[in-house]
Each structure stands twice: as structure tokens, then as C-alpha cells.
Amino acid sequence: MMVQNKISQSVVNFFEIIVIATMSSGKSTLINSMLGQELLHCANEATTATITRIHNKDKQRNFRGSAYRLKSNRNNKKVRLRSLVDYQNIIDSNTLKEWNADININYINLVGNIFSINNINGDIILYDSPGPNNSQDNNHESLTFDLLANGHYNMIIYVLNATQIGINDDQLFLSQVNQVLKTDKSKKIIFILNKADILDEEKGENVEKFVETTASYLESIGFIKPTIIPVSAISALHARKALSQQSLTRFERNMLQQNLNNLDNARLIKASYNISNSFKKISPPNLDKQDILITIKDGLEIPKSKIENLIYFSGLPLLESIINHNFKKFSL
Ligand SMILES: Nc1nc2c(ncn2[C@@H]2O[C@H](COP(=O)(O)OP(=O)(O)OP(=O)(O)O)[C@@H](O)[C@H]2O)c(=O)[nH]1
């Protein structure tokens, strides 16, 4: 009996993480930075229109993708019926952009290697979701609420936009999240204070102060001792793209250079809130080793160690090590 249990457990041992937030806070960018490539569609306007499930398979070379139409059962609203609309053995960002824009598709399943995550005794699953506050499309709201209220997930990553702390939409959504967490204490939540690169220290926009303000704001909504990590998802994404020789647009190259200059120390990591020091110790890559130059484009070469340090300074690896740690604990 014991053995049977173990076998069935190893088949269905999924550690599921939902990434939620109001529109344009950087959910899809954050996931792309973990993937190390720009697979999910990101943009300044309301963008994500589907739930996208990303199933980590460490050894798989490319991402496979299936697109579905989810419908709720007339008799039981909680039961969702799924019909397959399209399938691609090797999926790319253009097809994903098309699927995302297709009104017949509201659920996408991707299977492939999430660069920064390793499966142990089970598989990690990430979910991207649409911001629920898109006034042009109520379907976004119901898709995200359904995931939040009925999904079988273990962890929430809530992405706050550092440039818009305390906006009303966010407050409403956060109280709904808090209600859900009160009914299931086993679920963990981590807050990401994204777009930390935009804060202007010289104008007094000090990251520590921002984190403290955010903590009081979250506590006023009802979150007790919230874990907060300031992150620049876009810096990590650009840096990882550069390291793996993916091409960057002129805009992205400029942003990369700007962030190499501005995010040149561990202040985001130091400012993280309610995180034990053992996590913060993940050290930046060694600067003493023999450095090589990475060619970003003709005439622009940047030392590899500088780009690796930017990834560390972006705060993203801190989130990744917390995910890996929680997953390890879960899969023991
Ligand atoms: N400066 C800066 N911009 C960012 C960062 N992360 C995301 N952005 C930008 O913010 C915009 C929105 O990013 P998305 O990743 O599409 O946001 P989202 O939360 O997925 O948005 P919806 O899917 O519409 O809910 C894009 O223009 C991104 O380039 C960051 O760390 N810093």
C-alpha cells in the first residue's frame, strides 16, 4: 500500500505557482525572465488574455504548446470543459502572440524547460494570468478569479508595480487575495515589488523606504509579515538574453546599459523584507575570475561578469532560490 502511494504521488507531485496582479505590473515579463527568453507576450497596454500554464520539464529542448477553449459546465460552474483549438510541437513567441489574441482561446498549456528552476521529486508549474482590472474585457477578471479561487496551487507570486503602489484596483484585488488565503493557510504568498529600476534614488525614491511603505500598505489590507522582494524583471530578462546571445532591440540595449550603470550594487537584495539572511547570502559571481567579453552587437562588448552581476542585483535570483527552497521542502 505504502509503495503504491509513493508511486502515485511521484506521478502527480506538482508544485504549482500562480503569478497574479493588476494589469501591466510585469507578470509576463517576470515569467519570461525566469524562462530566460521572451516567450510570453508583454507590452505596455493590457496584454495577457489567457491563463497560461507552464510546466517545467528540465531536459526538454523546446516548448510544446496546446491552446484550449475553456467553458464552464452549465450545471456546475466550477467544472470547466476544455476543447483543444490548436497544438504546436515547437512553440514560438509569434504563435503565442496569435493565440493570446484569438478570442476562441483562453487557456494555453506550455511544456518545456524553465531555465532557472529544477524539478526534484515532482514538477514545478507556473501560471501566467491576465490582470483582472481590464475594463474592456470582463473575461479576464473571471479567468483570473477562477484560478485564484479554484486553482490547486501551492504558492502565489503577487507582482506589485513599484511605480503605482496603493492604486485602488490593486487594493481591491489584494483584499480578494487575502480572503482566499484566509480559507487555505497552506498557501504561501510572495510579493514582488517590480520595476524597482525606475525608482530614482537621488529624488528620494529610496528602495528601503518603498519596501517599508509597501509592507505597511499590505499589512493594512490584512497580510501578516509579508515577504517582499524588490525586483527589476526587465533587467534580468535583458541580461539573460544577452548572456545566451539572443538579439536585443536598440531600446533593450539602451535599457540594459542603463541598468548596468544604475543597478550596480546589492541594494534591492538588502532591501528585501521578511526574508532570512541565509537566502540573501547567494553571492554575486566572482569578479576575480578570467573575464570574457559578450558581444551585444557590432561595436558593443560588455564583460560577462558585469552582466552576471546585473542578474544577481536584479533581485530575481533571490525569488528563484526561495521558490526552489519551498519546492524542496514540499517534495521531501
Ligand atoms: N522599467 C521596467 N519595466 C518593466 C519591468 N517589468 C515589466 N516592465 C514593462 O511593463 C510593461 C508591462 O509588462 P507585462 O509583463 O506585459 O505586464 P503584465 O502584468 O503581464 O500585464 P497584463 O498581462 O496586461 O496584465 C511592459 O512594457 C514591460 O516592458 C521592469 O522590471 N522594469
Ligand SMILES: [Mg+2]
Ligand atoms: Mg501579461
